Amino acid sequence: MSEHMSRSSAWSRYRFLTAHAFRMEWRQKHGLAGLLLFALASVYACYQVAGGRASSETWNALAWVVLMFSAFNAVAKPWPEDSEAMRKYLKxxxxxxxWILARMTFYSAILSALSVLIFLSFTLFLGSEHFNPRQGLSFLLGLECTALAFASLLSVLSAISSRAGAGFGLTAVLGLxxxxxIVLISTRYGTDILKGILWIDTAHHLLFLAALTGGIGALGFILFPYLWRD
Amino acid sequence: MKNTLWKALGILLLAYVFAITFLVPLGPGLLEFQNVDRVISSATENRSVPEYQLIGYGTHWDEEPDALQVFVKSKSQLAALEVIRVDDATHATIGLTLPYSLPAKSWNVLINHPVDGTLLLENGLFLSDRFIDAQATWPAPSFVEHPGNLGFHFPYQPRIIETIRNLMLHVPLWFTMFLLMGIGFVSSIKLLSNPRNELDDQRAEASVQVGLWFGVLGLLTGSLWARFTWGAWWVDDPQLNGALVTVLVYSGYMVLRQAVEDERLRSRLSAVYNLFAFVILVILLMVLPRFSESLHPGKGGNPGFNTYDLNSALRAVFYPAIVGWMLLGIWMYLVTLRMKRVNRQIELLP
Amino acid sequence: MMFILLQTNPLEGWFIGSGKAYVVVGVACVILIGMAWWLLRAENRLSRMEKLLNSKKNAPSD
Known part of the structure; x- marks a missing residue:
């Protein structure tokens, strides 16, 4: 690993790190399985809470809440650089x-996949009578954009809290x-979509989300080196 | 000498602000123009007309009852109504001396009085059962805007009424919080560029700590204001959500500081988080409310009061209030900072 | 509702007219002066402590 990295360009190192993150995750499958289980179980819990007949407002609210908590669950797993020795070596x-870009990419992919899964299981359990296929796709697009924003914010915050040595509790305190x-913008988008408002008339929310994702990502990229310093 | 002068100035300014804010009376205004479901005989028209009651707020109609004039206005159409009698300083009985066919349904009510000046009640009169003839034109009665003859007073604004006084507390408190968080932001940037400077870390912590107090006070005064003007202690509004989230985010900063043992690491981590917090503050309180519908004053664009909402009487208190609160905030910040430094020195004593 | 309250109980009357406004200003100024006094006292104490600490720090080098 170290030989490969010291000789290559920044781009190829980034690609290698991202691929490596996926490989590591794939090797210990309990992490992914736990995430899936958490998402599905919370969707099913929502189904029970809503009594199987969710109004469009409830549907909307529950979908965002499930995505939010699944995102927090996804970043809760410790990373290799959380150990002092590993970080010294990586430096x-x-x-x-x-490293932080690879981490953001990894979380973005995981959360995007997770949001598709949450959307599908929501339509399975809580029904899809509140929207037509077009609205469904727009809603899914909103979920994806939100997942990306969550990923960039939560990777930085989990880096801060793991460096603080305080673990997942601090991520939740700082992150919520x-x-x-982000949730405010997303829910407004979701409400608009389910109300039947044309996608183009509410698409500025997605633009906000994209700007937020980009801004947080850039800030994280600039500031992350200060977290690794000794 | 110079060092005590600005502190005294801050305290004196705030004393002046409190005194003026609570003691200056509010200017007169019109509360309501209501149908009392009776008819009354009009002396000028020789017929029975609907009786209305005009209710003022802080008006002085009993001082020169004969001089009270009442008009209704819709676009360029103006008509005079008959003042049957003035009951007391704030109540008058009016005869609705209007013809059956009218050019509009909704009317503004205007009054003229030598003491109170010209007052306006927007959409004070709504007549749904009249025949509407948009072409009808009336001879315009003579109407001259009257400046009034009152001492120093705050302007009457519908719905806000006496709570306009809160302007001198609520708004400068938030401004002071912005200033203190700005100091924290600059200190955090300086700390990251030169991590050895312990002073910058203490500056950031002290400013956030004091700024949080101002933020909480801003939330409380805002909540009070919302209860009076909007009828609820809290409403779902971009500006209010932003304010609450900002205070929560900065509380997270204090939690983060408690969570880290190592001092070097703590100063660096909290500086990184502080930069995030400030960016979120700017987005939430300055950017987002401009793009979303908000109940907050100056809705649909500007999250603050518009300049034309602030007349000279309000300005005479509002600007000193901003300076006074900021000076107090900076003084509190400096004392907190010195306390932290002394504590630190004591910790380092052998 | 608000109108009825204002008619029976004009704020001008019960706030400024009844002298309650003076109580509010008085309380606000007492809080303000109390705060200024506390801050000044804290500053004096801090100056004393800083002087003491500096003299301790400089003592070995004298």
Whole structure:
């Protein structure tokens, strides 16, 4: 691993790191399985809570709540650099910016897949009578954009809290207030879509989400090196 | 000497602000123009007309009862109504001396009085059972806007009424919080560029700590205001959500500081988080409310009061209030900072 | 509702007219002066402590 990284360009190191993150995740399958189980179980719990007949408002609200908590669950797993020795070693082999970008990419992929899964299981359990296929696709697009925003924010926050040595509790404390703005925009988008408002008339919410994702990602990329310093 | 002067200035300004804010009376305004479901005989028209009651707020109609004039206005159409009698300073009985066919349904009510000046009640009169003839034109009665003859007073604004005084507390408190969080933001940037400077870390912590107090006070005064003007202690509104989230995010900063043992690491981690927090503050309180519908004053664009909402009487208190609160905030910040430094020095004593 | 309240009980009357406004201003100013006094006292104490700490720090080098 170290030879490969010291000789290659930043781009190929980034690709290698991302692929490596997926490989590691695939090797210990209990992480992914746990995530799937958490998402499905919470959808089923929502189905029970809503009594199988969710109104369109309930449908909307529950979908975002499930996505939010699944996202927190996804970033809860510790990463290799959380150990002091591993971080010291990684610092010699690569730049911290590449690491956080790889981490964001990894979480973005995981959360995107998770949001598709949540959407499908929601339509399975809580029904899809509130929207036509077009609206469904627009809603899914909103979920995807939100998943990306969650991924960029939560990767930075989980990096901060793991560096603080305080574990997942701190991620939740720091993350929940910061995630509210994203949730506010997303729920407004979802409500508009389910109300039957044309996609183009509410698409500015997605633009906000994209700008937020980009801004947080850039800030994380600039600031992450300070977290790794000793 | 210079060092105590600005502190005294801050305290004096705030004392002035409190005194003026609570002691200056509110200007007169019109509360309601209501149908009392009776008819009354009109002296000028020799017929029975519907009786209306005009209710003012802080008006002085009993001082010169004969001089009270009442008009209704819709676009360019103006008509005078008959003042049957003035009951007391704030109540008058009006005869609705209007013909059956009217050019519009909805009318603004205007009054003229030598003491109170010209007052307006927007959409004060709504007549749904009349024949509407959009072409009808009336001879315009003579109407001259009257400046009034009152001492120093705050302007009457519908729905806000006496709570306009809260402007001197609520808004400067938030401004002061912005200033303190700005100090924290700059200190955090300086700390990250030069991690050895312990002072910047203490600056960031002290400013956020004091700024949080101002934020909480801003939330409380805002909640009070919302109860009076919107009828609920809390409403779902972009500006209010933003304010609450900002306070929560900065509380997270204090939690993060408690969670880390190692000092170097703590200063760095909290500086990184502080930068995130400030960016979120700017987005939530300055950017997002401009793009979404908000009940908050200046809705649909500007999250603050518009300049034309602030007349000279309000300005005479509002600007000193901003300076006074900011000076107090900076003083509190400096004392907190010195306390942290002394505590630190004591910790380092052998 | 608000109108009825205002008619029977004009704020001008019960706030400024009844002298309650003076109580509010008085309380606000007492809080303000109390705060200024506390801050000044804290500053004095801090100056004393800083002087003491500096003299301790400088003591070995004298």
């Amino acid at each position: 010699t082999a690569l730049r911290p910016g590449e 207030p910061l995630i509210i703005p």
